[in-house]
Amino acid sequence: MARCVSCNDExxxxxxxxxxxxxxxxxxxxxxxxxxxxEELKAKxxxxxxxxxxxxxxxxxxxxxxxxxxxxxxxxxxxxxxLVSRSPVFRAMLENDMEESRSGTIRITDISYDTLCSFxxxxxxxxxxxxxxxxxxxxxxxxxxxxxxxxxxxxxCEKYLISKLNWEKALALYSFANQHNANQLQDAALEFxxxxxxxGLAAHEDYQDLVDSNPRLVVEIYEAYLxxxxxxxxxxx
Amino acid sequence: MARCVSCNDExxxxxxxxxxxxxxxxxxxxxxxxxxxxEELKAKxxxxxxxxxxxxxxxxxxxxxxxxxxxxxxxxxxxxxxLVSRSPVFRAMLENDMEESRSGTIRITDISYDTLCSFxxxxxxxxxxxxxxxxxxxxxxxxxxxxxxxxxxxxxCEKYLISKLNWEKALALYSFANQHNANQLQDAALEFxxxxxxxGLAAHEDYQDLVDSNPRLVVEIYEAYLxxxxxxxxxxx
Numbered sequence: 001m002a003r004c005v006s007c008n009d010e011x012x013x014x015x016x017x018x019x020x021x022x023x024x025x026x027x028x029x030x031x032x033x034x035x036x037x038x039e040e041l042k043a044k045x046x047x048x049x050x051x052x053x054x055x056x057x058x059x060x061x062x063x064x065x066x067x068x069x070x071x072x073x074x075x076x077x078x079x080x081x082x083l084v085s086r087s088p089v090f091r092a093m094l095e096n097d098m099e100e101s102r103s104g105t106i107r108i109t110d111i112s113y114d115t116l117c118s119f120x121x122x123x124x125x126x127x128x129x130x131x132x133x134x135x136x137x138x139x140x141x142x143x144x145x146x147x148x149x150x151x152x153x154x155x156x157c158e159k160y161l162i163s164k165l166n167w168e169k170a171l172a173l174y175s176f177a178n179q180h181n182a183n184q185l186q187d188a189a190l191e192f193x194x195x196x197x198x199x200g201l202a203a204h205e206d207y208q209d210l211v212d213s214n215p216r217l218v219v220e221i222y223e224a225y226l227x228x229x230x231x232x233x234x235x236x237x
Numbered sequence: 238m239a240r241c242v243s244c245n246d247e248x249x250x251x252x253x254x255x256x257x258x259x260x261x262x263x264x265x266x267x268x269x270x271x272x273x274x275x276e277e278l279k280a281k282x283x284x285x286x287x288x289x290x291x292x293x294x295x296x297x298x299x300x301x302x303x304x305x306x307x308x309x310x311x312x313x314x315x316x317x318x319x320l321v322s323r324s325p326v327f328r329a330m331l332e333n334d335m336e337e338s339r340s341g342t343i344r345i346t347d348i349s350y351d352t353l354c355s356f357x358x359x360x361x362x363x364x365x366x367x368x369x370x371x372x373x374x375x376x377x378x379x380x381x382x383x384x385x386x387x388x389x390x391x392x393x394c395e396k397y398l399i400s401k402l403n404w405e406k407a408l409a410l411y412s413f414a415n416q417h418n419a420n421q422l423q424d425a426a427l428e429f430x431x432x433x434x435x436x437g438l439a440a441h442e443d444y445q446d447l448v449d450s451n452p453r454l455v456v457e458i459y460e461a462y463l464x465x466x467x468x469x470x471x472x473x474x
Contacts, residue, residue: 001250002239002250002251002254002257003254004254004255004256004257004260005254005255005256006255006256006257006260006264007256007257007259007260009257011257011258013238013239013250013254014239015258016257016258016259017239017240017241017242017250017254017257017258018241018242018243018255018256018257018258018259018260018261018262019241019242019243019244019255019256019261020239020241020243020244020246020248020253020254020255021248021252021253021254021255022244022253022255023241023243023244023255024255024256025255027243027264027268030268031264031267031268031271034268034271034272034275035271037275038271038274038275038278041275041278041279041281041282042278043389043392044278044282044363044389045278045281045282045285047323047363047389048282048285048286048287048362048363049285050285050318050319050322051322058318058321058332059332060299060316060317060318060321060331061318062297062299079297079316079318080297081287081295081297081298081316081318081319082287082318084295084297085287085288086284094297095295095296125285126281126284126285152280152281152284155280
């Protein structure tokens with residue numbers, strides 16, 4: 001028997017051997033270095049994050065965002081320099097002689113004031129407002145991220161939504177991801193559907209809607225399922 | 238004999254055992270998670286970094302920095318919102334009714350135009366300009382970081398200078414660190430001096446200057462050396 005230097009239990013060197021001492025020590029060093037790198041990167045992000053301008057209007061803001069379809073929306077002040085650095089779409093708007101650059105006001109339709117605040121907060125801090133983050137907010141933000149080409153936010157929303165995938169939401173998220181070119185989310189939802197409950201697919205409450213609105217997407221589900229079945233069969237030969 | 242799952246060599250389980258299989262697999266998972274976290278944090282930092290305003294003046298800058306003692310200095314445009322978020326000293330200057338906030342110009346004495354550019358670049362990107370970074374520049378930036386309370390930059394400079402410590406520079410850096418409250422660097426330089434060549438201390442070309450300018454600092458070197466000697470003696474008893 002040998003004794004593990006990590007858990008200190010005995011193990012059978014023939015069946016349960018992990019690493020030799022040298023490799024263990026190397027791995028330990030690597031882990032230490034990675035921990036330090038993580039601390040450094042966290043400090044860097046926190047140095048680079050800017051204070052969100054929401055609720056703390058400063059004399060240095062030079063542009064206003066408005067959720068123009070939300071009657072309850074207040075104007076959200078921001079800095080052109082920040083918007084321009086985060087989004088090529090804002091850059092084009094604000095650096096060229098367009099309506100938004102002349103008026104200093106950017107009107108965004110189809111979103112609520114809350115979504116606008118969460119969006120602006122993310123542009124300043126690379127973090128969503130935790131208290132208002134749920135699947136609906138992540139979908140709203142993903143759509144905005146796609147519209148304004150804020151890739152970092154799009155990835156954030158996709159990861160969040162993937163972590164919340166369940167059978168009830170799977171079809172709706174699959175279709176939503178397709179509409180907004182969220183490939184990572186679309187693939188994850190598809191994978192989830194064909195692995196979770198293919199037999200229940202046609203009875204899913206969102207199934208008929210999807211067949212009506214986008215039958216090709218439904219075809220892709222069946223195709224992926226068949227491919228998986230064939231592959232599994234080949235593996236079992 | 239057992240076989241290491243990492244390097245695949247045989248080892249003696251009595252002398253050279255590292256971990257059992259289970260601990261190895263856990264460590265592997267942890268490493269994978271840390272790698273992902275590092276990638277995420279790198280993406281976050283790169284999202285949050287702002288483009289340096291140097292050489293690419295934009296219509297959105299609202300303040301000018303000048304290295305007023307450097308005849309070759311050109312004005313460096315910047316954004317108040319960025320300066321204010323990085324430095325409590327700039328915040329006090331720019332948010333109160335002070336000369337700098339009224340004129341929109343911040344004059345910094347005693348630095349070169351190059352140092353000013355590197356400083357501003359760091360405030361926007363959390364990185365120094367690689368091509369101009371050497372020990373002298375790190376010292377210049379450390380002094381500025383101390384003056385304007387930019388802790389992240391101060392830590393960066395201390396780490397850089399610690400990595401460049403050698404016998405020739407050790408006394409000068411020890412004294413410099415003391416002047417600028419760079420405790421990490423001062424401790425590292427002291428450690429270096431008492432371990433590297435205590436016998437050569439009095440012959441070091443910077444020694445007499447330091448005795449003349451700051452004898453208490455020299456006393457601290459001897460004190461640290463004596464403490465180390467006593468501790469070593471105790472350990473060897």
